[in-house]
Amino acid sequence: MPFLWKDFLTRRQVWLWIALAFGLWIAMFWNFFAGTNPLTSDALSYFEHTMLFAKTLTQGHFPLWSQQWAHGAPNQFFLQRIGCYNPVYEWAILFKALGASDIFAYLLMHALYYFLGMIGFFLLLKRIYSDDVAAFTGMIVLFFSALGTRMFDSYMLIIVNPLIWFFFFLVAFTQERKVHFFLGIIVTLMILETTYIPFFVLTILVGFVLVFPLVYAAQLGDILRGYRDFACQHKKIVIVGALLLMMASVPSGMLFQKMKEGSMALPGRHVTSALPGQDDALKVDAPARLSWAIPEDILFSSYFWEFHRFRLSLLYIPFFAWIMVCLGAVCGLNRRIIFYLLFGGLFFILGSPFVLPLYDFLFKHVFYFKYFRNLHFFLWFLLLPLFAVLLAEFMHQVFQMRQDPRFKKTGFGALVIVVHGALIGFLLHQGGWAMGTLLTVIGSLVFFMWVALGRAFKPSGLIFAGLLLIVAVEPFQVYRFLVKNTGPVVQTGPSISRPAAPATVSGGNIYYGSAWFNFLNERLDAQTIGKYFRYRFVVYDDVAVFDEKAVNLGLLVNLFRNEVDIALVAPGKLPRPNIRPESLMKHAQGFGDSGEGLKVLNETPNTIRIKTSFPVEKFLVYNDSYDKDWQVYVNGRRATLYRANVAFKGVWLNAGENVVEFRYGPFVLTAFHVLLLAMLNVFFYAIGWLWWQDSRRPV
């Protein structure tokens, strides 16, 4: 069927207004895109990890190890955090290839992803209400809320976007059991499984599964029968979907397992005095768990309602939403509203530990509640979008009332005047309100008076334009304050793009690293650590066993500070058990990337090849964290890799020339990650293609 512009401009003009809304949003936050305003907090580290990942991918490597972080750490933690398998990251690669700066490429990718999320939200609302005006209202309220600003200081959108699309595909699939909707459910679940800590999403999904049957018990049978029929008709697709979901759960499972081994440390989440290998780093301590929840987030955000102090990390919803809440009081109570309130109420209670002890109960009885904190995230992931859905419901009912022949114009008009008058009175009483807020109220008054008293009408450009103007006028002012108040961030620590020079690594806490490196970092002083890390490689004539159960810090300090020619290795089989006395009097030899006797031939994130040439047998220590998934090959043959100097990698070298290669992870692991990335990409775009094909089919 040919694409008809006239048809698009008249019947589908809501898309023009959505596109305009996107343009307005970019204009509001252009300072961030231009690099004038910096990213802050978590957004900064996510930006760095994402662009490093993108850069490494373009070089043909899947970075399973991060050399820059805390002197080496498995990168799976960061890859999981950013959701590295998400196909949208390739957009950043594309923008970079077109000449964009790192920050512009990253933010443009994120902005487009956010827009895609909002399109998903609009389509979800359309599915629920079959009403462009209601869908548009809900969408622009959410779009201009502070949710979008979280891309500049957090990472929430990488979860919110696929979550919105998941619910869209779920609703669409329930209404029309089509293959591309089913694949959409699978792909969004895969993205959610492989992003950050999937327990937030798991909890939301479980909550949905519990609440939905309570409200829609009568329809549940038909829905499940429909799913069953689809499964019977499309067995292969369902099996493929199940396999893909299982495949997507592997990275999280591997990370979980790695953390449980105790080989990694996350001191900020979990303070431990246990020896490495004895604790689960992913578990969250009580203070970290409960220090900030939903009430705190709402209360804190309320301090900034005067807007001139507005900054990032604050909850903000356009004032129009509160007008809709007031008008919604006269809307009929139906099943949908009850569902939204129950579903939202459950998570409000869960995210507010002092309201009811639901969180405490789940923490005690559900294992994975020990692995996440930041309860206020439920406010952003679920409650805010659900609130926008509720507003769409109110708008839908208002317009439905308007279409009803029994509609009482004067009654509704009086209600509109009372509500708006009361809100203006409230604003005047409070003082300190923004001009945008007043304009919103006035604009809304005009809009709803026209709805109340005008003739019957169909959705038109005038309605969408009016709604966009009314909703966006206040955020336009609020975000001008935000841009003005977002000052330059002062970086005090090392980061991916600025790895710490050896001398600057001191006894300050690390965020994430190998448990043994953390052990060293917490116990040794800055001078000792700084002196030791002058060299990337250290070559010793002798080794001694290091007793893990009785750590002799004095000995460690002595050996490190004086660069004594004895390396310490973890207990194990040693070729030469006795230390030669002369080693105590000599210094070890230190190297950077090259020196007399040692040269780095090449390196990738997961490998490093060096050439050595020493006249006698030597023990080489590579000052990159030890991990059991590292292997070492000397002249092409697998050799024993020792945990040396407490936390690093060590290997014996025979006299003469040797080519030493350190490799992280078996090939199968890398191949699996690449396969998962490829599968997600294929299905991501396949959904779009199938959907396009389906839309062109005659009805």
Added chain:
Amino acid sequence: MRRILAIFQKVWVVYVLLAVFVSVTFLSNKMAFQNARLQTLSRLALGPEYWQALADKHGHLDDKMLDECVFYHRKVMEYVPFKAADAWNLTAFCYYKADKRALAGDAYEKAIKANPRFFWAYYNLGIIAFKDKKYVRAADMFRRGLAVDPRDTGEAIMSSKVYLDVLEAFQKKPEHVMEGLRAGYSSAKEMMDASMFCQLNPNATICTAPLPFDIAIF
């Protein structure tokens, strides 16, 4: 009957129920709610750049920083009413550093009203009055400040989280508090004498030259 039922099948009923639920929740969890407020307050606390500006003798607060300082201490007064005196004292200090002496004076008056046994409020108000050439008032403030037992002031500072945070930000140790008080009392005596002198000889050099002392937190 149907009409009456229809009235109750509206969303406003949910609003009423929610309002009841929220009220009951907050009334029965006052302590938890107060803890939540204090958590948010700690996030509002002023950052190091403020204290650097305040610690520096020539430091200056711009309008934005002043607004944040005043806002934060206003919230302290709201959430921790028994710390109002501390909050007013620090608010006054912020006003002074933003070159708003009149507002600083008003704030110190409120601090004295909230806690009449805090030396520094009188001292600082005396300095401000002297700079404004209100020598009678200045002498009175210094006299009243000298009448306060220094132990009361020391205790007030050491038992106040607000002040201890400031102490930490200024990189001062607890012993600096009593040292500061000793110096302050000595200065207050000198300033009281100077104020009384200047009442009689307002054009004397001592009354017109720049003051060797300035206001202080501790």
